[in-house]
Amino acid sequence: METLGYQGRDIEVVSINPEQYLVASCDSCGAIGLKSFDIVQVAWSITGRLTARVALLEILAVGATPKVMTVAISNEPYPTGEELLKGVKEELISAGLALPLAISTEKNMVTQETALGISVVGIVMKHQLRLGTSQPGDDVFCLGLPKVGPEASNPEDPEIIQIKHLNKLLGISEIHDMIPVGSRGIRTEAEQLALNSHSRLLFYPSCSLNMDKSAGPSTCLIISSPRPVTNLVFSDLKQLPIHKIGTLV
Structure with missing residues (x-):
């Protein structure tokens, strides 16, 4: 399977057929929330919203259409997980997107620091991929x-x-x-x-x-x-x- 290998970016682009690329993006966030070891103290919903925004921006910026999002929460389902998801869903609404979500939370260990990872997978027609389109003089x-x-x-x-x-x-x-x-x-x-x-x-x-x-x-x-x-x-x-x-x- 052909990959375009955009090292240095939080995305990867893979050819899936002669006309389309699959594009995947990800973002991680740690120590930002309301847990005792969090360095930046903000509402979990804000952490969820801004982390989702990063992953979505990466996909949209290359011209791809988001199709699915994963939300990996390294904390308990409630209250941390619930509030992080609240922010994720708020960002999707703000973006006018309705994406299926694959969600995982930590149910075995007690955690003292907020940790969140979000990935988004999208599809773009090859002729519409917006990477390396700049020209001298721009x-x-x-x-x-x-x-x-x-x-x-x-x-x-x-x-x-x-x-x-x-x-x-x-x-x-x-x-x-x-x-x-x-x-x-x-x-x-x-x-x-x-x-x-x-x-x-x-x-x-x-x-x-x-x-x-x-x-x-x-x-x-x-x-x-x-x-x-x-x-x-x-x-x-x-x-x-x-x-x-x-x-x-």
Whole structure:
């Protein structure tokens, strides 16, 4: 079975027939919740919602349609598991998705730290796969701000990327690649975008973003486009910070 091997991304792309790819994404989250050993104390529903968002963003960003989600909860079914699932389901509703869920919880051991893993599997037509579609001359922009830990405790924060934003971007033909930024930071993800498109990124020296800060649960998104993003902005993005970070050569 042919795999495209996108090392460095939290996805894998596999050819399943002459017309389609299977795309799988995953995200893990530990020590964020309401247990005694959790480092960041937030409601479990928020942990569930933002972890689900990361895995969904990865699938959607490459043009795939999510088909199924797995939720691996390394904690007891109640109250932790129930509240984590509540957040997962809230994110699915917010994204306008109704996915079958395969769920597992820890029923044998007492745990003192929240631990959650989410995977999403989707399908995309081969000619619609959005990976390595950037071209020399494209500008690269960051939408949203990198936030991590307590900074990223509000799923509705107007300064972070949400699935509704990405869905709108998918409908704009002038936008090429889209990469959700995670713990590796903007610089690493932008360099990966350039590598996948066989080009080099010249960073914009006036960009005020912290290029190496973790973006936690994918609070920002890198996109490439031959046109200024400010000319493509729609009403849902008016409050979302947009920064030019460089140009592909």
